[in-house]
Amino acid sequence: MIEIFKTSVKRKSDSHKIVQDLKNIIPEARINFDLEDCDNILRIEANHFDIKSVQSLLQKYGHESEVLIG
Known part of the structure; x- marks a missing residue:
């Protein structure tokens, strides 16, 4: 799974x-x-992960994110 x-x-x-x-x-x-x-691309490649967890972590640091490719 690759998410950008x-x-x-x-x-x-x-x-x-x-x-x-x-x-x-x-x-x-x-x-x-x-x-x-x-x-300002963030690319994650892994077998499985929760997209909402990634976005929550970015939000914790005060950053916005949007999935571009899934």
Whole structure:
């Protein structure tokens, strides 16, 4: 399963914290941000995960997100 999110994350420091927290929730996942993309893309590749949990975590950090590809 691969999900791509458009996010409001702009700073690398924020992206690093979010990735660390996501790795705790989805340890087997491949997770990365592309902050050079105009949509500040978050890409998650894993067997299974809850999209709402990911969006809740981003919201906890004060960021918005929207699923682009599923």
